[in-house]
Each structure stands twice: as C-alpha cells, then as structure tokens.
Amino acid sequence: MLFFTQCFGAVLDLIHLRFQHYKAKRVFSAAGQLVCVVNPTHSLKYAPTRCAAAQTSTEQGILPPCHHHEAVHDPQLVPCTCPLYSCPWEGHLEVVVSHLRQTHRINILQGAEIVFLATDMHLPAPTDWIIMHSCLGHQFLLVLRKQEKYEGHPQFFATMMLIGTPTQADNFTYRLELNRNQRRLKWEATPRSVLECVDSVISDGDCLVLNTSLAQLFSDNGSLAIGIAITTSKVHNAEDEM
Secondary structure, three states, X not given: OHHHHHHHHHHHHHHHHHHHHHHHHHHHHHHOOEEEEEOOEEOOOOOOOHHHHHHHHHHOOOOOHHHOOOOOOOOOEEEOOOOOOOOOOEEEHHHHHHHHHHOOOOOEEEOOEXXXXXXXXXXOOOEEEEEEXXXXXXXXXXXXXXXXXXXXXXXXXXXXXXXXXXXXXXXXXXXXXXXXXXXXXXXXXXOEEHHHOHHHHHHHOOOEEEEHHHHHHHEEOOEEEEEEEEEEOHHHHHHHHO
C-alpha cells in the first residue's frame, strides 16, 4: 500500500509538471521560443559562503588567509559557483560547468532566446530556481531567488551570470522580460562574472527585483515565465574591430 501511494504521488507530480510544460509551450510557441520548466530548490547554503566571509573580513580590516599564503593557494582555482550549497570544491574555470552538471545536477539549455518557467512561486524563502544557459559559445548561470531582505517581506531576485571572467562578461548583454495580461517588464544589463558571487549581486541589488505583489501580477497559477535573451555588446565589438 505504501509503495502504491508513493508511486501514485510520483505520477501526479509528473502529470502536473507535464501540464505546466504544455501550458508554457502553448503560450510561447508562437514566438518560437524554447521553454524550460524549472522546479524550486530550497537553499541549503546556511553557512557563510567563501566570498561572503572574505568580504566581511575585508570590511573589518582583516585580510583573508590566502592573501598571506599566496604560494599555497593556486590563484587560478575558483570555488564552486552553485548558490545552493556550501560546496568545498575548487577547480579551474574551464571545468565549472561540468562540476555544476555532474555534482549539483543543474540542467543546461541551448538557444539564443529561451523562456525560464519557474514553478511553485508560493514556497517560503529561501528558495532558488537555477539553470545554465549555453549561448554564443559561452555558458551562463541564471538564478532566480526568493529571499527575505526584511523579515516578513520576501522578494524575488533574478540575475544572469557568465561562467567566465569579468572581462569576458563585459562583452555581453542579457535581457529578462516578463509579459502577461498586457503588461511588460524588462531588465537589461551586462552579466556579472560567477567569480563575483551571486550573493554579492543580490545584496547589491544589481539585478531584476520583484516584490511579492508584482511577482503575482506576472505569474500564472503559481508559475513565473521569464523570457531570456543574450546578445553580444556592439560597443565592444566595435572596439575589437578597431
């Protein structure tokens, strides 16, 4: 009986997921956009992140230990960029994508324009919706986070980060767009590098920020569809040609 109950629950979840995917495809198929349904994940990153700890130490006038022992730490190694877990992994930037896919099971989607459909927006904070986006020969990390900046007032933060260096990130522009019920909201910016930490981007407010009422205005049955487009910066292209 227990086995039957568990299987029946799994089937219902699968039906629910397929129904949401069908609705999204029906809405966005006319635009020829690829839809990716993203389920929420409760953040387990309760311990201070490495970048947050370094930032706190710097603010207090204390340099992180690696500054005193540069010969021990390889400067080319970067910490895990997954915002969900306090992962002790370190590696070269070129293998970050494979680490995120294999260890943290983060899916990757390809295409110049996609639709990020985040489900179950009603879940309590902290909650994250994450996917990798492969476009223009690079990989990007899209993070949607529900977080309380003030107690009892959750907000949604959405940002796109390049899995690359800050110099490479300056060559791109990303656009996040919400469109529903004859209302449209756009956010356009230069992506930040994953080396700068997602937590820092959100705390700085350098991203798309939605309060609960605004998120509900653009959501449909608890799901929020975000159109994503990435382009190369024309300014940097002109400079490269010169």
